[in-house]
Amino acid sequence: MSSQVTIVTGRKNRGGGFVLSGVAWIVGILFVLPVVWMLLTSFHSEENAAKNPPDIAAPLTLDGYRSFFDSGPWPSIANSLTASILSTALVILLAFPAAYALSIRPVKKWTDVLFFFLSTKMLPVVAGLLPIYLFAQSVGFLDNIWLLIILYTSMNLPIAVWMLRSFLSEVPVEILEAASVDGASLTRTLRSVVAPVVTPGIASAALICFIFSWNELLFARVLTGTVAQTAPVFLTGFVTSQGLFLAKVCAASIVVSLPVLIAGFAAQDKLVQGLSLGAVK
Amino acid sequence: MSVDAEADTEARPGGRHAQPPGSEGAMMRRAGDWARRAPLLPALIFMIIVTQLPFVVTIIVSFMDWNAYYPDERGFAGISNFRRVITDANTRHAIWVTILLTAGVVLLSLVLGLLIALLLDRKFRGRGAVRTMMITPFLIVPVAAALLWKHALYNPSYGLFNGVLKWIFGDNAPQPDWISNQPLWSIIFALVWQWTPFMMLILLAGLQSRPLDVIEAAGIDGANQWEIFRYMTLPHLRQYLELSALLGSIYVVQNFDAVFTITSGGLGTANLPYTIYQTFYTAHDYGRASAAGVIVVIGTILIATFALRSVSTLFREETSK
Numbered sequence: 001m002s003s004q005v006t007i008v009t010g011r012k013n014r015g016g017g018f019v020l021s022g023v024a025w026i027v028g029i030l031f032v033l034p035v036v037w038m039l040l041t042s043f044h045s046e047e048n049a050a051k052n053p054p055d056i057a058a059p060l061t062l063d064g065y066r067s068f069f070d071s072g073p074w075p076s077i078a079n080s081l082t083a084s085i086l087s088t089a090l091v092i093l094l095a096f097p098a099a100y101a102l103s104i105r106p107v108k109k110w111t112d113v114l115f116f117f118l119s120t121k122m123l124p125v126v127a128g129l130l131p132i133y134l135f136a137q138s139v140g141f142l143d144n145i146w147l148l149i150i151l152y153t154s155m156n157l158p159i160a161v162w163m164l165r166s167f168l169s170e171v172p173v174e175i176l177e178a179a180s181v182d183g184a185s186l187t188r189t190l191r192s193v194v195a196p197v198v199t200p201g202i203a204s205a206a207l208i209c210f211i212f213s214w215n216e217l218l219f220a221r222v223l224t225g226t227v228a229q230t231a232p233v234f235l236t237g238f239v240t241s242q243g244l245f246l247a248k249v250c251a252a253s254i255v256v257s258l259p260v261l262i263a264g265f266a267a268q269d270k271l272v273q274g275l276s277l278g279a280v281k
Numbered sequence: 282m283s284v285d286a287e288a289d290t291e292a293r294p295g296g297r298h299a300q301p302p303g304s305e306g307a308m309m310r311r312a313g314d315w316a317r318r319a320p321l322l323p324a325l326i327f328m329i330i331v332t333q334l335p336f337v338v339t340i341i342v343s344f345m346d347w348n349a350y351y352p353d354e355r356g357f358a359g360i361s362n363f364r365r366v367i368t369d370a371n372t373r374h375a376i377w378v379t380i381l382l383t384a385g386v387v388l389l390s391l392v393l394g395l396l397i398a399l400l401l402d403r404k405f406r407g408r409g410a411v412r413t414m415m416i417t418p419f420l421i422v423p424v425a426a427a428l429l430w431k432h433a434l435y436n437p438s439y440g441l442f443n444g445v446l447k448w449i450f451g452d453n454a455p456q457p458d459w460i461s462n463q464p465l466w467s468i469i470f471a472l473v474w475q476w477t478p479f480m481m482l483i484l485l486a487g488l489q490s491r492p493l494d495v496i497e498a499a500g501i502d503g504a505n506q507w508e509i510f511r512y513m514t515l516p517h518l519r520q521y522l523e524l525s526a527l528l529g530s531i532y533v534v535q536n537f538d539a540v541f542t543i544t545s546g547g548l549g550t551a552n553l554p555y556t557i558y559q560t561f562y563t564a565h566d567y568g569r570a571s572a573a574g575v576i577v578v579i580g581t582i583l584i585a586t587f588a589l590r591s592v593s594t595l596f597r598e599e600t601s602k
Contacts, residue, residue, distance in 0.1 A: 024401060027415075028411035032414035034418070035421060041433055050439040052438060052447060094323050098320060106317075107314070119585060122531055123336065124534070124574070126535070126537075126558060128336055129557075130338075130342065130574070134338070150331060153331075154331035154332050157327065157328060158328070214422065215422050218537045218554070222558070222562060235422070249433075250433060252425075253421070264416065268413070275482060276483050276486065279524055
């Protein structure tokens with residue numbers, strides 16, 4: 001039995017398998033190398049970071065991080081956290097009942113509704129940017145974090161609806177019938193019967209919505225100023241300074257990417273589910 | 282109650298008395314429909330207000346003369362904005378750049394992603410570690426990734442690429458200015474680095490959902506590795522390839538971060554999102570930016586209709602299971 005499996009999955013040739021594993025390792029290292037380089041440079045002094053050929057063994061220092069934190073990044077990081085967390089919460093709050101209406105007790109023409117949600121993801125963001133800007137300007141909503149929260153919610157809602165629908169359609173109908181026989185209300189059914197079954201799906205959706213909101217640049221750049229500036233916008237403003245800045249920029253990039261790196265590494269499987277809109281489980 | 286009413290109607294098909302109870306049943310049904318729709322409505326209304334209304338405004342502004350620098354000249358412009366956008370060489374170039382950038386990034390990262398997924402679909406020492414290393418590029422904030430490529434890798438005087446050249450070839454090593462020489466490819470490579478992990482993750486999940494017993498049987502029946510890949514693995518992967526290509530295109534076609542950071546749209550790399558951003562944000566020509574936006578939306582709808590058709594066949598297969 002085990003020999004058959006080896007034949008089929010291409011591991012009959014031990015030497016060949018060894019080479020393929022080596023190739024896999026090399027490819028993985030090549031892909032992670034720029035990030036490792038960024039991390040190493042962030043701990044070098046500006047003078048050593050700008051050396052050519054590079055000095056790998058240069059003494060390590062926290063100067064890059066020190067000058068990043070001295071430049072006052074906390075308001076923008078706090079803004080990014082607020083926008084990402086609140087918009088993610090809002091997305092789940094809106095998407096969960098919608099996904100319920102599209103899967104467990106589907107409304108008429110539910111596929112049309114589902115494709116309407118997906119089609120909004122295909123409309124280019126830039127084409128709606130101007131009216132949103134003009135509207136925000138006229139009601140004094142520019143440079144307000146709530147504007148970003150609303151926009152990020154609309155940006156991620158279709159993703160969450162698709163994902164949660166895909167998870168909800170796996171909830172066994174018998175459980176729901178039992179709940180309705182017992183006279184449970186809709187809210188109660190959602191909360192105590194459906195939610196536990198789809199909690200993994202909610203976690204995936206929340207992870208992916210958080211990452212996309214945290215990463216967003218175009219809206220944040222156009223619609224915010226000094227008050228509601230987010231971390232990615234802060235990063236772009238970091239390079240304009242004269243003189244050497246490589247170590248500082250690398251330190252800043254590492255710090256700003258850290259929440260996404262931690263969340264993504266901690267939940268790799270959730271990441272796949274989220275990225276594929278729940279098509280892959 | 283409603284069941285009784287309907288039974289009543291059926292008992293007297295032609296009778297006028299059947300009318301009131303019948304409509305009561307319809308009302309009950311309508312109320313039931315609304316109860317079903319209720320959980321959907323907040324999300325639907327939210328999306329219509331935030332994503333559809335702005336487009337209506339964009340269409341209106343696209344027919345107007347409106348430049349924030351000349352507020353007195355605001356008025357109806359007919360189709361002159363559209364004529365200017367379509368005849369403008371910059372816009373046509375931006376369309377071309379958008380197509381090249383999207384096709385280049387999606388195809389390259391799809392092929393690389395497939396090869397790496399095949400490598401990782403085997404058991405070997407450190408497989409989890411390699412997978413973790415592979416997904417790291419996708420977890421770097423896109424602006425940070427673009428800054429990393431521009432300053433730490435491509436930079437001609439202290440970037441890693443030229444540093445490696447000096448290590449290998451000594452002091453006389455060529456020190457090319459990567460971004461000036463190949464501006465579009467510089468952006469494409471940085472984006473392929475970020476998007477290959479995305480494609481790889483979806484395709485790897487696809488590979489791991491293959492029905493192993495069928496493949497085993499094929500192996501016993503004497504099919505070789507290539508035949509198994511060509512006639513079993515690839516057809517199974519088709520829907521995953523389509524899904525990752527579609528999702529990748531949705532994101533890459535709208536790319537702003539990399540173009541903005543690496544070249545600032547210079548050296549002929551301005552794609553449509555960047556061009557519209559500039560028309561609106563720097564030139565303040567609202568009418569023209571809107572006309573360009575409308576044209577992009579029309580183009581996207583044409584392409585998306587084909588894309589959605591392929592997804593919906595996929596989707597029907599899934600629901601009919």
